[in-house]
Amino acid sequence: MPLEGYAMSTTEVKNAEDLSPEAVLARATAARGDIFPEWKPLAYASPKTYHLINQTVSYLHSYHGQEAMSEQLSGPMRELIAIPALGAKGDLRHAPNHVRRAYRMGLTNKVLFEGAAAFAAVVGWASMTFMSLAIMEANNPLYPYGQLPAGGEPKELTPFPEMALGRTRGGAAPETLADTPEWRYAAGIDPELVRRAAAFIDHCLVADGAQDVILGPGPRELIAIAALCTRGEVDLAARHMRRAYDYGMTRRHVLDAICCVLPMTGIVTGQLGLRAMQMADAA
Incomplete structure (x- = not known):
């Protein structure tokens, strides 16, 4: 262990x-x-x-021998980024092992899917089926990697620091997809498309101010930022970083989030993320 x-x-x-x-x-x-x-x-x-x-x-993932430092993301938060990143690549060999680790940390399926939804805001909702498959395989007694806690999924969520972060907005970055330049343009062509697309994305990133969620807007933006960096979307990542900062996330939080996807996407993802951070700082 x-x-x-x-x-x-x-x-x-x-x-x-x-x-x-x-x-x-x-x-x-x-x-x-x-x-x-x-x-x-x-x-x-x-x-x-x-x-x-x-x-x-x-x-990157706070394994044995690593000491936590101020403002670093917690182990559970790192798993909420890493697991959907593995799923987005269709890696159903390693993702179930991470699900079991998340269970040992006290994460429930509900919060795993909240993380997957934030990642899906970037890579598509089909990626959420891979979270389902990873969970199913993690609960399969024949899967040989990692230790499944007795009873499988925890009955209750163990609190972790990011649950209390990023819920109060302090800036004026665009809050809804419909307010972005690209989708304002789309509204002149097909307003119904914009309404439906924005409803999904705003739900995933908690643009509607929902309070009955485990992960607030700030932590969800960290997940979306990591996903955008895997896609090489520097400009969009910088835009989402500004929203994350509006919700009180720090540059250390953002960098940690990006680093969670380096094992499956490469150090160049980190370089692109740092470029986006510089753009966000300069705005």
Whole structure:
């Protein structure tokens, strides 16, 4: 089992310098609780490559040996970004493992789907079916990776910090899809299309001020921003960053959100996200 928030001992730090395949695999197993067998050929052929992958992903997803710092996103929030990102790529081998980790953190299916809805605002609602499939597979006793808590999905949600963030608007960024230049243009052609499209997107990103949700507008924007960066949409990502900032999200929150999708989309996603952050800062 990964030990979130565990601080590495002096011995462990020294052992981290051992780049033998066996040592690299042992550290990866300690960080994650188990590892997928397809990583083992890489670890034996190029142990430093796998070592660097594991060092980076352990930091990105708060695995064993990483200490939390101020304003970092919580482990549960990171999973709410990573799982729909895996689903959007159709990765039903790794996504169920993340669902099980989310269950161990106390996340319920309801909040998993709230996160998936925010991601779907960018990549399409069909992606939400992959969240369903990942949940179904995570609850399948034959799925061999990660530990499923007794009883499966938690009966009650365990609170996490982002649940209390991003609910009060302090700026004037466009709040509804219909107010954006592109969709105002579309309204002159097909206003009914705009009404229906805006209803869905505004629901997913809580533009209607709904209070009966687990994730407020700010955290949902973090998820949408990460999704936009995977698509290379720098201008749109910057626009959504401004709304996130209006709801009190910080640059550290935004950067952490972007980094949650680097394992499945690449470091270039981070570079595009940073470019969008610079644009948002300059606006």
